[in-house]
Amino acid sequence: MTKTGMIDFRGVNKWFGALNVLRDITLSVEPREVVVVCGPSGSGKSTLIRCINGLETIRDGDLVVDGQRLGDPATNMTRLRTEIGFVFQSFNLYPHKTALENVTLAPIHVRKIPRAEAEQAGRELLAKVGLADKVDAYPAQLSGGQQQRVAIARCLGMRPKIMLFDEPTSALDPEMISEVLDVMVAVAEEGMTMMVVTHEMGFARKVAQRVVFMDAGAIVESGTPDEFFSHPKTDRSRAFLSKILRH
Amino acid sequence: MLENFSFRTIVEYLPLFGQGLVTTVWLSLISFAGALAVGIVLSAMNLQRGWLFRVPAKAYIDAVRATPLLAQLYFLYFGLPRLGFVLPELVVGILALSLNSGAYVAEIIRAGILSIPRGQVEAGVASGMTYVQRMRLVILPQAFKVTIPPLLGQAIVLVKDSALLSLISVAELTRAGQLLASDRFMPAEGFITIAAFYLLLYYCLKGLAALSGRWLGLQPARSST
Numbered sequence: 506m507t508k509t510g511m512i513d514f515r516g517v518n519k520w521f522g523a524l525n526v527l528r529d530i531t532l533s534v535e536p537r538e539v540v541v542v543c544g545p546s547g548s549g550k551s552t553l554i555r556c557i558n559g560l561e562t563i564r565d566g567d568l569v570v571d572g573q574r575l576g577d578p579a580t581n582m583t584r585l586r587t588e589i590g591f592v593f594q595s596f597n598l599y600p601h602k603t604a605l606e607n608v609t610l611a612p613i614h615v616r617k618i619p620r621a622e623a624e625q626a627g628r629e630l631l632a633k634v635g636l637a638d639k640v641d642a643y644p645a646q647l648s649g650g651q652q653q654r655v656a657i658a659r660c661l662g663m664r665p666k667i668m669l670f671d672e673p674t675s676a677l678d679p680e681m682i683s684e685v686l687d688v689m690v691a692v693a694e695e696g697m698t699m700m701v702v703t704h705e706m707g708f709a710r711k712v713a714q715r716v717v718f719m720d721a722g723a724i725v726e727s728g729t730p731d732e733f734f735s736h737p738k739t740d741r742s743r744a745f746l747s748k749i750l751r752h
Numbered sequence: 753m754l755e756n757f758s759f760r761t762i763v764e765y766l767p768l769f770g771q772g773l774v775t776t777v778w779l780s781l782i783s784f785a786g787a788l789a790v791g792i793v794l795s796a797m798n799l800q801r802g803w804l805f806r807v808p809a810k811a812y813i814d815a816v817r818a819t820p821l822l823a824q825l826y827f828l829y830f831g832l833p834r835l836g837f838v839l840p841e842l843v844v845g846i847l848a849l850s851l852n853s854g855a856y857v858a859e860i861i862r863a864g865i866l867s868i869p870r871g872q873v874e875a876g877v878a879s880g881m882t883y884v885q886r887m888r889l890v891i892l893p894q895a896f897k898v899t900i901p902p903l904l905g906q907a908i909v910l911v912k913d914s915a916l917l918s919l920i921s922v923a924e925l926t927r928a929g930q931l932l933a934s935d936r937f938m939p940a941e942g943f944i945t946i947a948a949f950y951l952l953l954y955y956c957l958k959g960l961a962a963l964s965g966r967w968l969g970l971q972p973a974r975s976s977t
């Protein structure tokens with residue numbers, strides 16, 4: 506019997522028209538594991554993690570998430586998505602809702618948690634990401650780093666089993682990056698299963714069990730952060746690392 | 753010329769103008785409510801991915817926008833009785849205005865919905881919302897704000913278009929002007945007076961648009977992405 510991870514890619518392929526964006530991806534993420542995905546622009550990192558919650562659909566191969574095969578008629582995708590938090594590069598907070606409302610919207614309407622209970626939990630989560638005083642602020646009144654922390658709290662409000670991050674700090678000013686990374690480290694240390702697209706080496710070294718390097722739609726290399734950053738095995742990963750280390 | 757201009761006759765006819773104004777206002781209100789209903793249904797059909805609803809909606813919108821309102825009005829006024837529906841003029845008029853304006857409202861609503869960034873839809877999808885939840889909780893409240901100013905613009909157009917109902921003898925504002933013009937042979941007095949009343953209605957709606965703009969401005973702007 507093959508062992509099943511929390512997220513299991515088996516021979517996954519995807520095309521955008523003639524472009525083979527994901528090439529024969531095989532990757533298994535264990536429960537509580539933190540996997541960092543890196544690679545050059547256009548290598549398919551976003552597409553890879555967007556497939557996991559069905560924001561993109563795969564063409565062939567198997568993708569099993571939390572024991573449910575995507576594309577299977579028996580899989581309730583809407584239900585499965587409630588178990589998967591997704592943090593976007595551009596935050597995508599609801600601009601017409603306050604920070605607290607952003608956090609409680611899906612718990613109230615999707616999870617059907619009573620409002621008072623959801624608000625209590627929402628306040629605690631916002632306090633946890635350091636925004637206890639911004640509960641009633643609208644997204645436009647928050648800095649990028651604060652918005653991204655609200656976005657993380659919004660995902661946590663659903664009590665997900667998996668959290669996916671797509672370059673969560675690359676739209677941020679440098680001085681705001683660490684406040685977001687600190688929150689992500691805290692989430693990782695609580696045992697969340699995470700896949701994080703990022704080039705933040707410090708974060709990878711601190712909490713990731715594995716770094717996956719992608720190029721041109723394929724996983725070219727994978728190893729522990731130390732193996733990957735200190736002893737990259739392929740020319741392509743060496744070339745990539747020399748580029749991100751230069752600045 | 754001015755010495756021939758009879759303010760006395762205008763004053764004499766004021767009650768008639770008043771009635772016409774009131775009729776214009778309420779038939780416009782009802783027609784606009786109808787146009788909103790038609791527009792919401794049409795835009796919902798038009799936003800579907802499948803062609804089954806989208807194609808008829810698009811065909812209807814094109815047909816309305818490509819033909820004169822007067823032709824549409826006559827089509828209903830003379831055509832419906834032929835099909836066995838004999839309706840009062842006023843009802844035919846309101847129907848025509850609703851069906852006509854509804855096509856424009858549909859396009860305004862669709863543009864408003866499409867102006868909401870894709871990331872908003874994705875955030876809703878990713879948190880497990882259904883299509884209906886996403887629309888109700890995320891997209892429509894934001895689109896609503898964007899559509900208010902152009903909708904009030906459409907309301908102004910509708911009020912002016914309602915003048916055409918005078919041609920099927922609905923006793924609205926323009927009809928009152930026509931009566932003065934034909935009874936007393938005073939077209940200048942008749943039509944200047946109704947022009948003044950239309951201007952009044954125009955400024956009321958413009959004021960409303962400005963107010964709603966200020967009210968909407970109070971809400972914080974969309975977050976930068």
Ligand SMILES: Nc1ncnc2c1ncn2[C@@H]1O[C@H](COP(=O)(O)OP(=O)(O)OP(=O)(O)O)[C@@H](O)[C@H]1O
Nearest residue numbers: 521522524526544545546547548549550551552553
């Ligand atoms: N909706 C789409 N339609 C067509 N092509 C797409 C679409 N989305 C992505 N692509 C293409 O697929 C490839 C992989 O895109 P993807 O966004 O996954 O890359 P990435 O590794 O996340 O890059 P980046 O670091 O720039 O975010 C790119 O060549 C991109 O242009």
Ligand SMILES: [Mg+2]
Nearest residue numbers: 550551552672
């Ligand atoms: Mg990307």
